[in-house]
Amino acid sequence: MRELHVDQITRVVAKLAEETNFFLGEDVCRRISLCREQEDWPVAGDILEKIEENIRIAGEERLPLCQDTGMACVFLEVGQDVHLTGGNLEDAVNEGVRKGYTEGFLRKSIVADPIRRGNTGDNTPAHVHYEIVPGDRVKVILAPKGFGSENMSRIKMFPPSAGAEGVKDFIVQCVEEAGANPCPPIVVGVGIGGTFDRAALMAKQALLVPLEEPHPDEFYAAMEEELLERINGLGIGPQGFGGRTTALAVKIKTFPTHIAGMPVAVNINCHVSRHGEVVL
Amino acid sequence: MNEIRLEAPFSREKLKELKAGDSVLITGTIYTARDEAHKRMVEMLRQGKKLPFDIRDALIYYAGPAPARPGQVIGSVGPTTSYRMDPYAPVLLDLGQAGMIGKGPRSPEVKEAIVRNGAVYFAAIGGAAALIARSVTAAEVIAFEDLGAEAIRKLTVKDFPVTVAIDSQGNDQYELGKIKYLNKNRE
Numbered sequence: 001m002r003e004l005h006v007d008q009i010t011r012v013v014a015k016l017a018e019e020t021n022f023f024l025g026e027d028v029c030r031r032i033s034l035c036r037e038q039e040d041w042p043v044a045g046d047i048l049e050k051i052e053e054n055i056r057i058a059g060e061e062r063l064p065l066c067q068d069t070g071m072a073c074v075f076l077e078v079g080q081d082v083h084l085t086g087g088n089l090e091d092a093v094n095e096g097v098r099k100g101y102t103e104g105f106l107r108k109s110i111v112a113d114p115i116r117r118g119n120t121g122d123n124t125p126a127h128v129h130y131e132i133v134p135g136d137r138v139k140v141i142l143a144p145k146g147f148g149s150e151n152m153s154r155i156k157m158f159p160p161s162a163g164a165e166g167v168k169d170f171i172v173q174c175v176e177e178a179g180a181n182p183c184p185p186i187v188v189g190v191g192i193g194g195t196f197d198r199a200a201l202m203a204k205q206a207l208l209v210p211l212e213e214p215h216p217d218e219f220y221a222a223m224e225e226e227l228l229e230r231i232n233g234l235g236i237g238p239q240g241f242g243g244r245t246t247a248l249a250v251k252i253k254t255f256p257t258h259i260a261g262m263p264v265a266v267n268i269n270c271h272v273s274r275h276g277e278v279v280l
Numbered sequence: 281m282n283e284i285r286l287e288a289p290f291s292r293e294k295l296k297e298l299k300a301g302d303s304v305l306i307t308g309t310i311y312t313a314r315d316e317a318h319k320r321m322v323e324m325l326r327q328g329k330k331l332p333f334d335i336r337d338a339l340i341y342y343a344g345p346a347p348a349r350p351g352q353v354i355g356s357v358g359p360t361t362s363y364r365m366d367p368y369a370p371v372l373l374d375l376g377q378a379g380m381i382g383k384g385p386r387s388p389e390v391k392e393a394i395v396r397n398g399a400v401y402f403a404a405i406g407g408a409a410a411l412i413a414r415s416v417t418a419a420e421v422i423a424f425e426d427l428g429a430e431a432i433r434k435l436t437v438k439d440f441p442v443t444v445a446i447d448s449q450g451n452d453q454y455e456l457g458k459i460k461y462l463n464k465n466r467e
């Protein structure tokens with residue numbers, strides 16, 4: 001049994017909170033510049049250029065890419081041969097969020113109660129998802145999620161008869177209805193199958209997949225490409241002022257489901273598609 | 281693309297000249313206010329109280345900045361999604377507000393209020409918050425300090441880059457831009 005002090009988790013969460021808000025993954029940066037090169041609408045090209053300039057400034061000066069530094073979504077993959085010591089794991093995660101958001105001058109966007117509101121002042125609590133995996137390592141993934149795009153996400157419980165066409169139409173419709181609100185160009189995370197909650201979780205986890213990595217199953221890889229093509233034919237464009245680049249990528253995750261159902265969840269992320277991970 | 285330079289606060293005559301899709305660089309004074317601040321302002325009006333700043337000819341920026349680092353004027357400060365302020369905007373526009381800066385489409389009621397008052401709705405680039413912060417030269421919290429990021433701030437800006445999203449005649453670039461782009465590709 002390997003021992004790991006939870007202070008290490010705090011340290012890593014704090015570091016990731018800052019870094020994911022200052023720097024985007026190279027896959028995202030590459031996609032944005034590729035889209036700018038391929039853009040056939042001048043306004044759209046101009047906006048993408050400004051977005052790239054923003055990435056440069058944020059990185060050079062260690063400033064938040066976006067003022068909405070999000071709700072901290074933390075995914076912990078805990079090896080079953082690890083013994084965590086020194087305190088409560090979730091408290092350690094929240095301590096990391098508190099530290100990272102305070103020391104990094106990140107915006108505190110969390111309210112204590114969904115209806116009665118009231119800012120918690122330190123961006124806690126984080127949304128934490130745990131998974132127990134084989135081995136003696138702990139993987140910490142942090143994805144700050146902005147709500148301009150989160151608010152445009154949808155879930156629908158389809159009957160199996162809806163088939164692939166029903167699923168695809170729903171995904172495209174979600175993006176069309178979202179329009180300019182989620183700060184396009186967007187990344188579209190899709191979860192198909194499982195249960196109501198599992199579909200939503202998969203949609204969010206799909207946003208963590210490297211953009212240039214196609215789905216391992218050819219059927220879904222083709223669906224990702226077809227959906228991207230259809231979405232970029234909608235004409236919404238960067239910021240909704242027309243153009244080709246409405247989405248940077250469509251990412252799908254699936255899970256077996258019940259004979260009576262076919263849940264589909266769509267989680268939309270903006271071009272500030274932030275996530276980072278550290279293995280301890 | 282021609283860029284128009286404008287000084288805020290601006291006259292209705294100048295606003296009338298702006299057309300949906302125009303690129304504008306704004307210089308002058310603007311005020312930040314988002315969800316909670318709007319709720320409170322409309323509540324104050326209902327109670328017959330005075331608003332924390334002169335709404336006439338004012339330009340409201342829908343934004344809640346990240347905290348400023350020591351030595352910084354303001355933290356990253358991009359626009360937030362505007363539709364959440366749709367229930368409050370017509371009341372303020374009817375009191376003489378000149379316009380707002382945000383992102384994303386507006387409701388038919390807001391559009392009507394824009395046309396009725398000769399106001400303008402500008403869009404800033406969502407997510408380009410570090411870039412936008414560079415055009416802010418001074419910032420001061422003037423009301424609702426308890427709201428943190430959501431407090432009302434008076435900003436002095438220089439060449440703040442925006443696009444005319446809905447002009448004073450009600451032309452909507454969120455509809456026009458897409459249609460023009462799709463038509464071009466059909467030719």
Ligand code: SF4
Pocket residue numbers: 066067068069145146147148149150181182183270271272358359360406407408
């Ligand atoms: S949707 Fe993304 S880019 Fe837009 S304001 Fe929110 S976090 Fe920023």
